[in-house]
Amino acid sequence: MIKIFGVGSAGVSLLDALNGEEFAGAGFVAINTDASPLAASSATVKIHLETKLMRGLGTGGDPERGRAIAEEQFSTLKTASEGADVVLIVAGLGGGAGSGISPVLARAAKETGALVLVFATLPFLCEGNRRQQQAQQSLEQLKSVADGVVCLTNQKVFKLIDENTSVLDTFRITGGLLIEGIRGVWQLLTRPGLIQIHFDDLCALVRDRHSESVFASVEAAGAGRSREVVEKLLAHPLLDEGRALAESDAVLVSLVGGKDLTMAEVNRVMEQISRQCERAEIIMGAVMDATLKNRLSVTVIAARHNPVAKTEMTGDSSEPSAARGATSRSGVRSIPPAPSFTAEQREQMVARHSSGGRSRRNSSKMLQAQLPLAIVSKGRFDKSEPTIHKGEDLDIPTYIRRGVALN
Amino acid sequence: MFDDANIIVGLEIGTSKVCAVVGEQSADGALNIIGLGQSRSRGVRKGEIADAPMVEEDVRNAIVEAEQMADVEIRNVYLGVTGAHIRGFNNRGVHPVVSADREISDDDVQDVVKNAKAINLPNENTVVHAIRQHFFVDGQDGVTNPVGMLGSRLEVDVHVVHGHTNRLQNAIRLVKGLQLEVDEIVFNGLASSLALLSGEQKELGALVIDIGGGTTDYVVYSDGVIKHTGVLAIGGDHVSNDLAYGLKVPLSRAEKLKLEHGSALVDDAVKGRTVTITNELGLPLKTINVEHLQRIMSLRLEEMFQLITQDLEQAGLADYLRAGVFLCGGGARVPQITKLAEPILQMPVSLGQTNSVSGLKSALDQPEFVTAIGLARFGSFKNRKRENKTSFTRGIKSTITSILRR
Numbered sequence: 106m107i108k109i110f111g112v113g114s115a116g117v118s119l120l121d122a123l124n125g126e127e128f129a130g131a132g133f134v135a136i137n138t139d140a141s142p143l144a145a146s147s148a149t150v151k152i153h154l155e156t157k158l159m160r161g162l163g164t165g166g167d168p169e170r171g172r173a174i175a176e177e178q179f180s181t182l183k184t185a186s187e188g189a190d191v192v193l194i195v196a197g198l199g200g201g202a203g204s205g206i207s208p209v210l211a212r213a214a215k216e217t218g219a220l221v222l223v224f225a226t227l228p229f230l231c232e233g234n235r236r237q238q239q240a241q242q243s244l245e246q247l248k249s250v251a252d253g254v255v256c257l258t259n260q261k262v263f264k265l266i267d268e269n270t271s272v273l274d275t276f277r278i279t280g281g282l283l284i285e286g287i288r289g290v291w292q293l294l295t296r297p298g299l300i301q302i303h304f305d306d307l308c309a310l311v312r313d314r315h316s317e318s319v320f321a322s323v324e325a326a327g328a329g330r331s332r333e334v335v336e337k338l339l340a341h342p343l344l345d346e347g348r349a350l351a352e353s354d355a356v357l358v359s360l361v362g363g364k365d366l367t368m369a370e371v372n373r374v375m376e377q378i379s380r381q382c383e384r385a386e387i388i389m390g391a392v393m394d395a396t397l398k399n400r401l402s403v404t405v406i407a408a409r410h411n412p413v414a415k416t417e418m419t420g421d422s423s424e425p426s427a428a429r430g431a432t433s434r435s436g437v438r439s440i441p442p443a444p445s446f447t448a449e450q451r452e453q454m455v456a457r458h459s460s461g462g463r464s465r466r467n468s469s470k471m472l473q474a475q476l477p478l479a480i481v482s483k484g485r486f487d488k489s490e491p492t493i494h495k496g497e498d499l500d501i502p503t504y505i506r507r508g509v510a511l512n
Numbered sequence: 513m514f515d516d517a518n519i520i521v522g523l524e525i526g527t528s529k530v531c532a533v534v535g536e537q538s539a540d541g542a543l544n545i546i547g548l549g550q551s552r553s554r555g556v557r558k559g560e561i562a563d564a565p566m567v568e569e570d571v572r573n574a575i576v577e578a579e580q581m582a583d584v585e586i587r588n589v590y591l592g593v594t595g596a597h598i599r600g601f602n603n604r605g606v607h608p609v610v611s612a613d614r615e616i617s618d619d620d621v622q623d624v625v626k627n628a629k630a631i632n633l634p635n636e637n638t639v640v641h642a643i644r645q646h647f648f649v650d651g652q653d654g655v656t657n658p659v660g661m662l663g664s665r666l667e668v669d670v671h672v673v674h675g676h677t678n679r680l681q682n683a684i685r686l687v688k689g690l691q692l693e694v695d696e697i698v699f700n701g702l703a704s705s706l707a708l709l710s711g712e713q714k715e716l717g718a719l720v721i722d723i724g725g726g727t728t729d730y731v732v733y734s735d736g737v738i739k740h741t742g743v744l745a746i747g748g749d750h751v752s753n754d755l756a757y758g759l760k761v762p763l764s765r766a767e768k769l770k771l772e773h774g775s776a777l778v779d780d781a782v783k784g785r786t787v788t789i790t791n792e793l794g795l796p797l798k799t800i801n802v803e804h805l806q807r808i809m810s811l812r813l814e815e816m817f818q819l820i821t822q823d824l825e826q827a828g829l830a831d832y833l834r835a836g837v838f839l840c841g842g843g844a845r846v847p848q849i850t851k852l853a854e855p856i857l858q859m860p861v862s863l864g865q866t867n868s869v870s871g872l873k874s875a876l877d878q879p880e881f882v883t884a885i886g887l888a889r890f891g892s893f894k895n896r897k898r899e900n901k902t903s904f905t906r907g908i909k910s911t912i913t914s915i916l917r918r
Contacts, residue, residue, distance in 0.1 A: 484753040485763055489557040492596060492745040494819060499746055502754035503811040511758065511804045 107294065108132040108189035108219075109287075112207045113171075114142045115197025115226065119280050121147050123195070128291060134185050136210065138164050138174060138202045152185055154178050154206065164201025168239050171205020182213035191294065192219040193287065194251070199228035199236035204243035211251040221251040222290065222307070224283055229259045253307060255290075255320065255406060257283055261343055282343070285322035289404030292392055293359050300371075302390030307357060307406075319349045319407050326400040331370040334403045335377040344407070350382040353407035358389045361404070363397040374403060382407070519584050520895060522887025523575070523692075524592040524700065525567060525683060527556045527726025527749055528842060530574040531881060532589070534582035535871070535888035543892045545871030545885065547582025549574040558745045559594040559700075559727040561682050568686055575690070588693040590891040592883055593640065593683055594700040594727050597676040600741030602645070603631050607666045616649065616658045620666055628670040638677045640699055645669040645737040671738045673699050695891060701729030701741055703886030706893075708838050708864035709733060716835035719857075720864065721820065722883060723843025725749050730820055734832045742823055746816050748843050751809055758808045759800050765789060769805060776813050776852035778806045810852065813843075817856040830858075838864035840882040 109131050111120025117135045124133050124147050135148035143151050154174050164170040175182065186192050192214040196203040207223065214221045225244065228236045247254050262279050270278075293302050321341040325333035344350055358378055360371055371391050379387055385407070483491075486500040493499070497506060504511065520535045520543070534547030551573035555563030579586050605628025609620055629642045647655040649663035658666060684694050705720040717734040725748045732740035751774070756766035773787060782802040789797050824830045836859050839849060844863050853861040866876050866885050875881050 484756055485749065486557070486753060489562065490596070490745075492558070494744075499744075499815075500750070500753075502757050502808065503815045504754070504758060504808050507811065507815075509807070509811060511801075511807065 106132065106189050107191045107193065107291075108134060108186060109193045109195065110134045110136060110186070110210060110214075111146075111148065112136045112194060112196040112210060113200055113203030114139060115200070116195045116203055116207075117142050117146050117148070119195045119197075119283060122280055122284055123287060124148065130295070131291075132189065136182075136185075136202075136206060138171065138206075150185060152178075152181060154181075154202075164205060166201045166236075168201055168205035168243060171201045171203075172209060173205075175206040175209035179209065179213055182210050183217055186210070186214040186219060187217045189214070189217070189219045192221045193290070194221065194223045195225075195283065195287065196223070197226045197228075198240035198243045198256075199232060200239075204239050208243060208246035208250050211247060215250065215252075220305075221253075223247050223251045223254045223256075224287055225254060225256045226279055226283060227256060227258045227260070253309075255286055257286070257320070261319070264343070282320075286320045286404070286406070289320070289322050289359055289361075289402075289406075292361050292394060292402075292404075293390055296361065296392040296394050300389065300391045302357065302359060302388060306388050319343050319353075320405060322402065322404040324400055324402040326398075330399070330401045331373045334401055335374055338378070338403060338405060339381065344405070349407050350378070350385070350405070353382055354385050355408045356382050356385045356387050357406040358387060359404045360389070360391045361394050361397060361402040362391070363399060364393060364395060365399060366391065366393065366401065370401065374401075378405070519582075519586075520888045520891035521578070521586050521589045522592065522703070522884045522889075522891060523571070523589040523687065524703075524884045524887060525556060525561070525571060525686075526553055526724055526883070527559055527747060528724070529553050529880065530567070530570045531884040532571075532574045532578040532586070533875065533881065533884040533888045534578050534584060534586065535869075535885075535892060536582075537892050537895055541892065541896045543869050543871075543889055545869060545875050545888070547578045547580075547584070548872060548875045548881065548884075549576065549578030549581060551577070553725075557726060558596060558747075558749075559724065559743075560597075560679055561686060564682070564686055568690065571687065572690055575692070586692065588695045589687060590887045590894075591683060591687055591694050591697050592700045592703055592887050593675065593680055593697045594724070594729055594743055595675065595679060596727065596743055596745035597679055598640065598673060598699060598741075598743045599675070600671060600673045600699075602669060602671050602739070603628050605629070605668050605670065609664050609666055614662045614664055616661050616663055616666055618659055621647075621659060621668075624666045624668045625670065628668050629672065631672060633674055636677055637674050638680065639672055639674045640680070640697060641671070641673040641702065643671045643673070643702075643738050645671060645739070646735075671741065673702070673741055696894065698887055698890050699729070699741065700724070700727075700883050701731040701743070702738070703890055704729065704840050704864075704883045705731040705733065705738075705886070706889045707866045707869065707882045707886030708840060709835075710867055711736070713835040713838075717833040718835040719820075719824070719833050719837045719859070721837060721839050721853075722841040723747060723816075723839065724841045724883075728816060728820070728841075728843070732824065732827070732829050732833065734829065739832075740824070740827045740829055742820070744816060744819055746812075746819075747841075751812050751843075754808050754812050755805060759805060761789065761798065761800070769800065770809065773802050773805055774809050775806045775847045776810055776849040778803060778810055779848075782806060809846070813846065813849065813852055814856065817853050821857055833859055836860035836862060838862060840864040840879045842880045844879040 109120060109123060111117040114137060117137050120133055120135055133148040134150040135143055135146045136152045136154065137143045138154050140153055143153055194207055194211060196207040198204045211221045211223060227240045244256060259279050265278055266275055321338060321343045323334055323337040323341060325337060350356065360374060375389055483500045491498050491500055518537045520537055522533045524531045530551045530553045532549045533545060535543045536546050537543055551570045553570050555561060555566030561567050575586055605624050607620060607624035607627050609616055611617065625644060629639055646669050647658045648667040649655050649658050649661050650665050680697060684697065687694050701722055704722040708720055709718055714733040715736045720731045722729045727747050728744040730742050731738060752763060752767045752770055755770055756763045785802045786799045787802060788799050791797050837857055850861040863879060864882060866882055869876065869885055869889060
């Protein structure tokens with residue numbers, strides 16, 4: 106069972122766009138603090154988070170309020186996500202509801218034992234500094250809570266639009282791109298796979314990576330479709346004409362074709378793509394979809410490792426997952442299908458996730474800071490500019506930094 | 513009595529001392545040291561001025577002493593600069609040769625060097641030196657002087673040393689405030705290397721490490737040109753400070769203990785040996801374990817050499833230094849320092865000797881004065897170039913006047 110959550114106004118409208126035949130079988134849940142967009146939504150379940158404080162007017166762009174209200178209604182969120190194996194959260198970060206509620210929702214879903222993947226958009230630069238900051242902050246929180254975060258920087262869409270594109274169309278394009286990505290993942294997870302990508306692989310790919318993982322989805326039909334697909338992919342503006350591939354260090358490629366998809370085609374596409382990203386570790390999957398007939402659709406998610414961005418809010422290191430181990434091997438061209446979980450393994454995972462969730466919640470409380478026990482005086486260098494070399498303060502005596510004992 | 517052009521003064525405002533060296537340049541360009549003045553420095557930390565009035569006084573004292581000794585009046589100085597803000601890197605400049613006959617002219621050379629200097633420095637930084645390494649003419653490597661050669665594309669590698677403008681200006685302004693003209697500022701490490709290395713050693717590849725009071729400057733030569741420069745804001749002061757902290761004695765006492773009992777390696781003989789420090793009345797104050805003292809010192813110096821080695825490895829120069837390593841500065845006086853440095857740097861390490869300079873024996877032998885001597889030497893090189901030019905113009909002038917007189 107897969108549940109798709111739309112959070113905030115942006116999330117809810119994206120959810121409506123998703124709610125079609127293609128995604129039959131998924132549970133759609135819309136969550137918002139503002140009543141009016143919620144009323145218009147076609148989602149099966151609607152959750153209206155509200156307190157008296159807000160008088161039904163939403164969070165006013167303040168993620169703290171969104172967070173507070175979500176924490177208050179934590180049990181509601183948990184009930185909503187119960188019964189799902191995989192939870193997809195769709196949100197536009199930067200505002201109050203999306204940025205505030207999604208991390209809490211992700212945590213709630215984790216506690217019910219589901220795997221959580223977040224699709225988020227980051228605001229345009231012109232939307233202002235505050236929204237950027239809020240979005241970044243929320244993104245960090247999401248990264249520490251969810252199994253994976255795929256994120257689309259709206260700013261990148263500027264390459265796709267021209268002078269005359271209206272604001273409405275622009276947002277439609279960004280929404281469309283995100284939906285493409287979700288569709289790719291959806292197909293990956295639900296269609297019978299020739300070469301399967303397990304959800305864990307996907308999560309491991311997007312985990313700990315740069316906040317701006319890019320993705321692109323292209324389609325082609327006819328005899329030369331494999332070649333055409335690659336050409337389109339390399340010309341895709343979101344991939345910076347293929348440069349993004351060269352820079353990324355992990356790439357997930359999902360091919361979806363009709364029943365006539367041949368191995369030679371898969372091979373040709375993969376060969377081309379792996380030539381583009383020699384540094385990257387590539388995870389590939391091929392999926393059948395009878396409805397596609399003679400078309401071939403390729404979805405690429407490329408992520409770049411960024412150690413700086415890896416500032417986990419909660420700092421839990423108790424989660425060395427098997428999947429991460431599998432991907433830390435560099436230069437792996439393809440990964441064998443992950444083992445399917447037995448009932449007890451799944452239980453173990455659930456237990457681990459839920460305990461992890463709890464510890465996170467505890468650590469998000471205020472902690473009293475501790476001062477370092479011994480303060481090393483820098484003597485005559487006390488007031489001068491410190492000599493820092495690779496994060497080490499060289500003014501402090503070497504024997505202290507190296508921990509040499511003088512008895 | 514002396515022609516002004518022949519007197520060259522190097523002034524180093526160091527962390528532990530201010531030192532002025534007066535050199536006299538003979539007609540053939542050789543440098544003779546005729547005076548030396550020094551004064552304890554009290555207002556400098558890590559090579560940079562921290563207390564300007566104090567430094568002013570110290571500089572005045574040093575200059576006066578040098579003037580008396582050399583019996584000259586000092587008007588211009590070559591000023592040595594250092595500090596953690598100084599960085600060096602290599603850059604290449606390109607210039608197309610546009611003249612009709614494709615002959616490379618002097619102007620082309622100046623243009624290409626100018627291009628190489630035009631680099632993206634942060635706004636607040638200025639270039640201290642842009643030292644030419646090699647020219648390339650149409651990709652042909654290893655040209656040292658391209659003037660007169662034919663080519664369409666002239667390139668040059670330069671080593672650029674740059675630093676923080678305001679901090680450099682601080683020292684210059686201070687010296688100017690003493691009614692002295694600053695001819696040029698020179699990076700201390702470069703000056704030291706000029707005083708120590710012979711042409712052959714530069715050609716073979718050498719590393720000069722100047723261990724000063726507040727900073728350690730180092731310069732790498734390979735193929736006769738400067739390949740790398742660096743400043744570590746660690747020096748003798750740090751050793752003293754470590755000792756003061758580790759042995760729990762005042763800084764002045766730590767300084768004295770360092771000079772009396774210090775060593776770069778822990779001697780086997782000192783195991784368990786102690787010294788008692790006494791107050792001015794001769795009463796015992798504290799007992800110090802000499803082994804601890806030497807261990808603290810050894811660790812600090814070891815780390816310093818390790819940092820330099822790391823830097824050289826990063827620059828990919830560690831294997832090109834066939835002439836070895838030369839130490840100078842006050843830190844070179846630490847007993848056994850070459851023995852400590854050799855296994856870390858994995859090269860022969862020796863104490864540098866100032867060569868091709870004559871004059872005061874007392875000045876030439878001390879590693880502390882190497883930088884100041886090098887400054888004077890830098891000045892003598894500059895002077896020689898200028899001399900050539902002025903004599904040329906003077907020559908023309910005299911011919912013209914002689915024609916007019918007729």
